[in-house]
Amino acid sequence: MASAATQGFSVVSKPTKPIEGQKTGTSGLRKKTKVFQSENYLANWIQSLFLALGEEAKGKTIALGGDGRYFNKEAVQIILKLAAGNGLKKVVVGKDAITATPAMSAIIRRRKLYGGLIMSASHNPAGPDEDWGIKFNYSAGEPAPEKITDKIYGFTQSIQELKIADFPDVDLSKLGTTSFGDFEVEVIDYTTDYFDELREVFDFAKLRSFFANPRFSFVYDALHAVTGAYASRLFVDELGASPDALLNCVPKEDFGGGHPDPNLTYAHELVERLFGTDAPDFGAASDGDGDRNMILGRSFFVTPSDSVAVIAANAQAAIPYFSAGLKGVARSMPTSGALDRVAKRLNLPFHETPTGWKFFGNLMDAGQCSICGEESFGTGADHVREKDGLWAVLAWLSILATKNEGRGEGAALVSVRDVVTEHWRTYGRNFYSRYDYEGVESERAEKVMAHLTESVIDTVQPGTELGGRVLETADNFAYTDPIDGSVAKGQGIRVVFRDGSRIIFRLSGTGSAGATIRMYVETYRDDPADFDRDAQDVLAGIIATALELSDLPALTGRDKPTVIT
Numbered sequence: 001m002a003s004a005a006t007q008g009f010s011v012v013s014k015p016t017k018p019i020e021g022q023k024t025g026t027s028g029l030r031k032k033t034k035v036f037q038s039e040n041y042l043a044n045w046i047q048s049l050f051l052a053l054g055e056e057a058k059g060k061t062i063a064l065g066g067d068g069r070y071f072n073k074e075a076v077q078i079i080l081k082l083a084a085g086n087g088l089k090k091v092v093v094g095k096d097a098i099t100a101t102p103a104m105s106a107i108i109r110r111r112k113l114y115g116g117l118i119m120s121a122s123h124n125p126a127g128p129d130e131d132w133g134i135k136f137n138y139s140a141g142e143p144a145p146e147k148i149t150d151k152i153y154g155f156t157q158s159i160q161e162l163k164i165a166d167f168p169d170v171d172l173s174k175l176g177t178t179s180f181g182d183f184e185v186e187v188i189d190y191t192t193d194y195f196d197e198l199r200e201v202f203d204f205a206k207l208r209s210f211f212a213n214p215r216f217s218f219v220y221d222a223l224h225a226v227t228g229a230y231a232s233r234l235f236v237d238e239l240g241a242s243p244d245a246l247l248n249c250v251p252k253e254d255f256g257g258g259h260p261d262p263n264l265t266y267a268h269e270l271v272e273r274l275f276g277t278d279a280p281d282f283g284a285a286s287d288g289d290g291d292r293n294m295i296l297g298r299s300f301f302v303t304p305s306d307s308v309a310v311i312a313a314n315a316q317a318a319i320p321y322f323s324a325g326l327k328g329v330a331r332s333m334p335t336s337g338a339l340d341r342v343a344k345r346l347n348l349p350f351h352e353t354p355t356g357w358k359f360f361g362n363l364m365d366a367g368q369c370s371i372c373g374e375e376s377f378g379t380g381a382d383h384v385r386e387k388d389g390l391w392a393v394l395a396w397l398s399i400l401a402t403k404n405e406g407r408g409e410g411a412a413l414v415s416v417r418d419v420v421t422e423h424w425r426t427y428g429r430n431f432y433s434r435y436d437y438e439g440v441e442s443e444r445a446e447k448v449m450a451h452l453t454e455s456v457i458d459t460v461q462p463g464t465e466l467g468g469r470v471l472e473t474a475d476n477f478a479y480t481d482p483i484d485g486s487v488a489k490g491q492g493i494r495v496v497f498r499d500g501s502r503i504i505f506r507l508s509g510t511g512s513a514g515a516t517i518r519m520y521v522e523t524y525r526d527d528p529a530d531f532d533r534d535a536q537d538v539l540a541g542i543i544a545t546a547l548e549l550s551d552l553p554a555l556t557g558r559d560k561p562t563v564i565t
């Protein structure tokens with residue numbers, strides 16, 4: 001090993017060899033924790049990142065933090081030494097190596113940093129036998145674009161040397177700066193920049209007075225993940241919620257053995273509370289790294305597709321950041337058309353993008369999108385460049401606070417259910433459901449997609465009747481980014497009917513074993529007599545059509561999905 005002295009520390013050159021399979025997706029690199037713990041695995045990827053960034057990163061400052069999962073504490077020290085060894089000037093680290101994903105985006109933007117690293121595998125379980133992950137966000141606070149992630153992958157295939165600074169581990173439990181020669185590590189409060197950002201978006205005083213309303217009750221479930229480190233400071237200290245309102249808000253390295261994904265299946269404790277006796281008025285949860293959200297009312301689930309539509313419809317009146325109106329709205333293709341109706345009525349620019357938050361970034365940078373959302377429990381706005389779980393919760397609380405403002409003593413609370421029902425009365429209801437077929441053999445999954453292509457897209461003409469509905473269009477969704485002209489093809493099969501109903505099939509891009517087929521179905525009703533009907537009941541006809549057109553049961557051998565949401 002060679003060693004070159006710089007003031008304060010030496011840089012050790014440690015030989016290494018390429019390791020297979022370090023292909024970086026836009027959510028970074030995710031593998032089993034044990035894989036990351038194997039020799040040089042993490043170091044190789046981090047070194048490749050710095051090689052990919054090249055001269056541009058030298059002398060710059062980046063941020064570093066994570067969702068608190070197992071192995072983050074070891075990983076953070078490895079990353080600090082590689083950062084110094086590769087000529088960065090400074091790393092700003094969240095205390096105890098904690099930083100939620102949207103908070104990281106806020107830190108990069110507000111401090112005008114070169115970028116940031118997030119140690120997280122999002123909503124995947126954590127622990128020695130579970131998952132670990134790392135992702136790089138760039139200067140606007142957005143996930144690294146493909147031109148960077150492709151380069152990183154390239155370097156992982158040719159890497160020969162790690163450049164490691166030989167200083168001791170840094171104590172991350174205390175705020176302040178440690179210097180090693182010219183290199184600095186500054187431990188920061190991971191809430192400051194993020195809360196400052198949220199304070200500029202929302203009216204905290206108004207939210208505080210809403211929390212003081214004795215008729216309102218609230219519960220927040222962090223699923224033992226990163227937002228637990230923010231929840232007490234935000235909801236209790238800043239907004240005056242009762243400490244009893246916090247469920248599973250002590251972050252744990254293994255997320256308490258749970259699956260930190262805020263949905264009806266995994267956030268079951270919260271769901272039981274909201275659907276049980278003496279349920280609170282409002283319940284919400286966020287995922288491992290704090291970017292996803294789920295919103296519940298008393299005995300009421302707000303679908304993510306409805307959530308973004310309701311937030312967009314009420315934003316101008318309820319949220320100061322949007323008081324001048326919205327610049328535009330966007331949703332991913334499989335997300336229901338509820339948002340489209342809001343855009344139309346409010347005369348807002350509207351964009352339909354492929355699945356994945358990265359597609360919203362350009363629209364936001366170009367001032368064409370203020371609020372956006374995905375059916376996969378992601379909702380957010382242009383204050384940062386990640387989806388933002390706590391932002392969504394505050395958006396809903398702001399709407400409730402506004403709707404309940406100035407109502408006399410004794411007036412019943414305008415509830416989450418009331419807000420959504422009122423929305424349906426104005427816009428109609430997009431009944432929506434997603435069927436997931438997990439762990440399907442990849443070949444069989446491809447056959448379903450091929451069958452749809454051959455038997456519907458290539459052969460059925462618009463105007464043809466299918467299952468009692470008239471076909472408007474059927475295609476494989478392609479998106480041309482209106483800002484940079486880049487084209488994303490093959491983003492999912494869409495079968496759209498004249499009555500507004502849609503059937504969508506796509507293969508999940510995030511699964512780890514086999515393929516997951518996602519089937520999304522939607523139909524629109526504007527008769528209030530239908531609004532309280534069960535979605536599965538209203539959708540029964542379109543579901544039957546979807547299964548018939550795809551021939552999914554025969555081609556996969558599955559007579560029912562793994563998960564229905």
Ligand code: G6P
Nearest residue numbers: 355356357374376508509510511
């Ligand atoms: C991640 C991304 C989301 C995206 C989701 C899709 O969570 O951050 O933006 O909607 O993956 O997952 P899927 O499994 O449907 O490809």
Ligand code: ZN
Nearest residue numbers: 122123289291
């Ligand atoms: Zn996440």
